[in-house]
Amino acid sequence: MAEPHKSGLRDADAETLSRLWERVVPLFASLEGQLDTLLTRRHGIGLGPLMALGALAGERPGSVTVSGLARRLGVSVSAASRMLTHLERSGWTARTAWPCDRRTSHVTVTDAGLALWTRASRTLEHELDAAFRALRFDERYAHVVARLCRTGDAMPQD
Template sequence: MTRPHATGDNMSAQAADDGGFRLWERVLPLFTTVEYQLDRTLQRRHDITLASLMALGAVAGAHPEPVTVGAVARRLGVAVSSASRVLAQLERAGRVNRGSWPGDRRISGIHLTQAGHDLWEQARPTLDCALDAAFNVLAFDERYAHVVARLCRGTD
């Protein structure tokens, strides 16, 4: 028989007792909520999805050096095919360029375009502010306060 969900003051103590599983169980809806809000905000303000902005950020992080599709996939924690699809969308939008990797023409090197750089510089503060606001709100939600506290400790 499974235990009932914890509620109120009892929840944080039970989540700590159950370790990683309970934390993961709480992170999933938290992640979904934050991801949805970020995606809507970024699309409304900058006409870019969260996935595309994160991929753009991975390319911007290596700028001015090229980055491989595999490196973007590892940075985002997604499959290479998923990273490749997002990068293809960014390429069609003129935000990145693909070229041959120096020394190995079988590998594509992804470069940031000026339009991609400009979009990254404009959208990054929006992303940071939206994340801060989401975590501030969720820090006072009894369902997520302990998760947010753990996440914030990991970034300090």
């Protein structure tokens, strides 16, 4: 029988982290929706596909398997495949069947996809900076943003 996981956190620390999580989830969902809408309007690509494009751009000139990209994005292989199909139809990625196993394909970002990533990632970075600056002054989220933006705090040890 497995032992319960002991994080080393006191009950008060665990409660604080739980309350922080309760704030982070709606904050993330709201910010994700706003970014998705803005990126789609300005660049013709949503946040999820842009993150896939960014992962591929980071591998350039190499390639990534669909399952490797799915792991990196934290989505299912079928969701990653659908996203990549959209990116491929738009001319932003290219798939190549692996010679040893035709069921496996490798995906690369195209020059057009790299150009889109460069433009859209600047928008994303600018909007994230602006959102976190604004949220620092929103009493509902100020403490969450402060915790997220801290550098140098040691992570709790297990």
